[in-house]
Amino acid sequence: MSAIQTTSWRDVRAELLRRINERVWSPGDAIPNEADLAVEFDCARTTVNRALRDLADKGLVTRKRRAGTRVALNPVARATLRIPIMREEIEAKGLTYRHTILDQAVARPPSVIRQRLDLPFDAKHLHIITMHLADGRPYVLDDRWINLTTVPAANSADFTNVSPNEWLIQNAPYTHGDIAISAEDASASEADHLGAPVGTAILVLERSTWHDHRSITMTRLTFSPGHRILTSI
Amino acid sequence: MSAIQTTSWRDVRAELLRRINERVWSPGDAIPNEADLAVEFDCARTTVNRALRDLADKGLVTRKRRAGTRVALNPVARATLRIPIMREEIEAKGLTYRHTILDQAVARPPSVIRQRLDLPFDAKHLHIITMHLADGRPYVLDDRWINLTTVPAANSADFTNVSPNEWLIQNAPYTHGDIAISAEDASASEADHLGAPVGTAILVLERSTWHDHRSITMTRLTFSPGHRILTSI
DNA sequence: CAGTGGTCTAGACCACAAG
DNA sequence: TTGTGGTCTAGACCACTGG
Structure with missing residues (x-):
């Protein structure tokens, strides 16, 4: 009886983030495609996609169709300014x-x-x-x-x-x-x-x-x- | 032969946004749950979820489990500040x-x-x-x-x-x-x-x-x- | 307790762009 | 042409929280 466990997209993001920060993947490097990462993390590709999309939103990786995903060379910090009444x-x-x-x-x-x-x-x-x-x-x-x-x-x-x-x-x-x-x-x-x-x-x-x-x-x-x-x- | 067509989450978001802006749903109102909206838009609940999540990120609606989704009373504007080198x-x-x-x-x-x-x-x-x-x-x-x-x-x-x-x-x-x-x-x-x-x-x-x-x-x-x-x- | 959003899965098709 | 990300679907289980 193996335990059934799902991997959360946050877990995937955390691991990807670790590899980027610790230079397992250096700035400019291409990282494995979604399908391969899904196999490695034993989760659905959708989950990897969610994690990578989040990192892309934050400017840490750049993604292009066919060209794949790369670690950003100069991550542009994005701060969110809240403008309440x-x-x-x-x-x-x-x-x-x-x-x-x-x-x-x-x-x-x-x-x-x-x-x-x-x-x-x-x-x-x-x-x-x-x-x-x-x-x-x-x-x-x-x-x-x-x-x-x-x-x-x-x-x-x-x-x-x-x-x-x-x-x-x-x-x-x-x-x-x-x-x-x-x-x-x-x-x-x-x-x-x-x-x-x-x-x-x-x-x-x-x-x-x-x-x-x-x-x-x-x-x-x-x-x-x-x-x-x-x-x- | 009915044409097979998928509804994009952007389309759903646009329609939800229209209803919010035109006061079909007023500030403070609860809006239908994801399942009902999915039926109405004839799409998967995931698609509605994506659209609503996006509106929530922008502060236009507030979401709580069990309590549902409501149109924000005072939408707080969020501007993204890019801080490049x-x-x-x-x-x-x-x-x-x-x-x-x-x-x-x-x-x-x-x-x-x-x-x-x-x-x-x-x-x-x-x-x-x-x-x-x-x-x-x-x-x-x-x-x-x-x-x-x-x-x-x-x-x-x-x-x-x-x-x-x-x-x-x-x-x-x-x-x-x-x-x-x-x-x-x-x-x-x-x-x-x-x-x-x-x-x-x-x-x-x-x-x-x-x-x-x-x-x-x-x-x-x-x-x-x-x-x-x-x-x- | 039960309704609602949060998320995961497996599978599929498509759009884009590099070569 | 073809590999890669983008997205949709149907179904499922879970987590939170209002009643």
């Missing part, structure tokens, strides 16, 4: 969340933004500036343009209880978006809102989102001085 | 890469770093400061501590042709790491090296890597003013 980010730190509307107006976005979002000249937007506060202190300034052609409901929405940030996530699903992170010297108005000296280095995160080809919103998040974006590899 | 990042922009060693010494890291890496008091490190240049101009300053207990070979490595950044990726595989992104005012020495005024806002990326429980390296990348980290959702 501000309320959740703040509450996750155990702080009390509150937001205030600093300014709200229907307007045409400046050409800089029109170009970035590939908008027609007369696209009407809702321009709304929000401050997100943590325990009553400025956390991040949210300068946002909402496309009223794509999201007309935003025009009549009430943002006093639900911030534009949260309202949009719940009411205007997007298919894709861009993000840019940079460091800038605080402008006079930013410094004023954040309660910091003019010129202080601040972290800026700009994000645009689209639903297919229609732009939804473009936001510029200006964090308080000292803010750190954390993630792991 | 500096040479590749620069060459990908079509620029010429070069690096110079500004300083190199064996030393004990300051307590700030010892604490962050959870190191013993007498851990010897290689402290090496490198400038990565794009078309001859300062691109990023790389202030790095390499753990000589974990990576003894670094002590005798020659970093004139291969930067510590690239050398480590090729010679010291890691299992995991931390990343922190922040904005800081350029210090006198950073400003000097980067050719910018003291106090200019600069983007700083700090990264530590480990192999299991042994720390490998800790690096502080100080980018030239105006640098942007780009990604997409």
Whole structure:
């Protein structure tokens, strides 16, 4: 009576990973094909495939049809940046969340933004500036343009209880978006809102989102001085 | 003769995504179980599973055994940050890469770093400061501590042709790491090296890597003013 | 206890790309 | 042309967890 045991794809991945890390297979080397590995590990090819696919997702191996699988020469680290809504980010730190509307107006976005979002000249937007506060202190300034052609409901929405940030996530699903992170010297108005000296280095995160080809919103998040974006590899 | 056709997991995902985006299933709603969906889409449950797993990875649905699958209330955007070696990042922009060693010494890291890496008091490190240049101009300053207990070979490595950044990726595989992104005012020495005024806002990326429980390296990348980290959702 | 997702298996066909 | 990964299927057992 031999014990029936199945091999988990995580086990296979762990062993493959070990061989890569310990240079049993060096960077650039081809590794055995799925069928052979399945025989060696005494499991189904599907299981090996799952393990290798996972390693490929992480950039540790490169796979091509016919050409086989190779250990990556320069594995590119991939960190996943989680971008929660501000309320959740703040509450996750155990702080009390509150937001205030600093300014709200229907307007045409400046050409800089029109170009970035590939908008027609007369696209009407809702321009709304929000401050997100943590325990009553400025956390991040949210300068946002909402496309009223794509999201007309935003025009009549009430943002006093639900911030534009949260309202949009719940009411205007997007298919894709861009993000840019940079460091800038605080402008006079930013410094004023954040309660910091003019010129202080601040972290800026700009994000645009689209639903297919229609732009939804473009936001510029200006964090308080000292803010750190954390993630792991 | 009915045509035999298989349904791809991408097709299933697309249809599920459509129903989520168009509020056929609203945020918080439970969606049918895998078996039922498989019947509806006339495919194997495995295929539905693959599609739902993908949506769960992206944070659009949450899944629990027995409890089923629900549309996420506040989908948390996940952006993948690619962190290539500096040479590749620069060459990908079509620029010429070069690096110079500004300083190199064996030393004990300051307590700030010892604490962050959870190191013993007498851990010897290689402290090496490198400038990565794009078309001859300062691109990023790389202030790095390499753990000589974990990576003894670094002590005798020659970093004139291969930067510590690239050398480590090729010679010291890691299992995991931390990343922190922040904005800081350029210090006198950073400003000097980067050719910018003291106090200019600069983007700083700090990264530590480990192999299991042994720390490998800790690096502080100080980018030239105006640098942007780009990604997409 | 029982329903739901998580995963494995064996087998099959297909798409791609190297030679 | 042909080897390799990509994926689908049908069926099965298991692990977790809500009731």
